[in-house]
Amino acid sequence: MRKKSVVVASALTIGLLAGCGVTGGSPNTVSGNTSSSSSSASGSGKTIGFAVSTLNNPFFVAMQKGAKEEAQKEGVKLIVDNGNNDSSTQLNQVEDLIQQKVDAIILNPVDSQGLAQAVKMANNANIPVITLDRTVTGAKVTTYIASDNVKAGKMAADELIKALGGKGSVVELQGQIGTSSEREREQGFDQEIKKASGIQVVARQAANFDRNEALNVMQNLLQAYPTVKGVFAQNDEMALGALKAIEQSGKSGIRIVGIDGEAEAVNDVNKGLLYADIAQQPEREGQLGVEYAIKAANGENVDAIVSSPIKLIEKGSSFKGF
Numbered sequence: 001m002r003k004k005s006v007v008v009a010s011a012l013t014i015g016l017l018a019g020c021g022v023t024g025g026s027p028n029t030v031s032g033n034t035s036s037s038s039s040s041a042s043g044s045g046k047t048i049g050f051a052v053s054t055l056n057n058p059f060f061v062a063m064q065k066g067a068k069e070e071a072q073k074e075g076v077k078l079i080v081d082n083g084n085n086d087s088s089t090q091l092n093q094v095e096d097l098i099q100q101k102v103d104a105i106i107l108n109p110v111d112s113q114g115l116a117q118a119v120k121m122a123n124n125a126n127i128p129v130i131t132l133d134r135t136v137t138g139a140k141v142t143t144y145i146a147s148d149n150v151k152a153g154k155m156a157a158d159e160l161i162k163a164l165g166g167k168g169s170v171v172e173l174q175g176q177i178g179t180s181s182e183r184e185r186e187q188g189f190d191q192e193i194k195k196a197s198g199i200q201v202v203a204r205q206a207a208n209f210d211r212n213e214a215l216n217v218m219q220n221l222l223q224a225y226p227t228v229k230g231v232f233a234q235n236d237e238m239a240l241g242a243l244k245a246i247e248q249s250g251k252s253g254i255r256i257v258g259i260d261g262e263a264e265a266v267n268d269v270n271k272g273l274l275y276a277d278i279a280q281q282p283e284r285e286g287q288l289g290v291e292y293a294i295k296a297a298n299g300e301n302v303d304a305i306v307s308s309p310i311k312l313i314e315k316g317s318s319f320k321g322f
Helices: 058-074 087-099 116-124 149-164 180-193 211-224 236-249 263-271 282-297
Strands: 005-008 029-031 047-052 077-082 104-107 129-132 143-146 168-174 199-206 230-233 255-260 276-279 305-307 311-313
Touching: 047 058, 047 087, 047 282, 058 077, 058 236, 058 282, 077 087, 087 104, 087 116, 104 116, 104 282, 116 129, 129 282, 143 282, 149 168, 149 180, 149 199, 149 230, 149 255, 149 276, 168 180, 168 211, 168 236, 180 199, 199 211, 211 236, 230 236, 236 255, 236 263, 263 276
Parallel strands: 029 305, 047 077, 047 104, 104 129, 129 143, 143 305, 168 199, 168 230, 230 255, 255 276
Antiparallel strands: 005 077, 276 311
């Protein structure tokens, strides 16, 4: 387990969280583009724990960067714990944060169900929990901050339909099974791709949001389905792994669509190597996580669901990525 780092310096789900946090009445959804209403004084002296699923992925590295920047701005002590994609490790880390009596916890869960116990423990200790990018099921969180993953999946399907002219076989590279982002992106993609009767999804296989795993999975899929014409990768790391496998195979004309907005993937879209990308804003999610954690720690009423915007990236886009 990676030794935790301490930084001293200054949060749409389609299936709403059971009992999810607060503003009285129905949960509200607000845009992540709104400016922060917190002030430096509001965060001064607070300690916030940030349990991130992994730092072996550019998306979550960017999320951590945003959280650190906001913590420094607000005068907050931020404790960052890297779960290394292991539910047991992350559960122990959250338990430790509770023992340290932090003022709030920001959680990017390794497993949406497996971390429910951790959230319940925080609830019992009256510590508010803000979840980022992925939801927790079966426990009460204060605020859930994420992009609309169902919408992102639908947008990816629309791009593949356009790329293939509505005909051909495609494969889907799934993320980490058990996470809400994997489930919701697949839901949106499957709903939309069915509208093209000439397209068949011939295989779905997990590559756990990992580039090397995606490379190996795609190599096997190319052998099993040699006439495949399209790939939906649930994140950019898997899209880039699939691209490498296709290049190594010597095949051409296979269209790939990913989700995240990594700079490398955006560059490959502009080069014509990837067909399209659905970009998110992980730094902004990290900033919002700290912002809402401070508000919750201060006892303020906060929105239960906060939307972080997404953007379609096609060839010629000026979007830089993260």
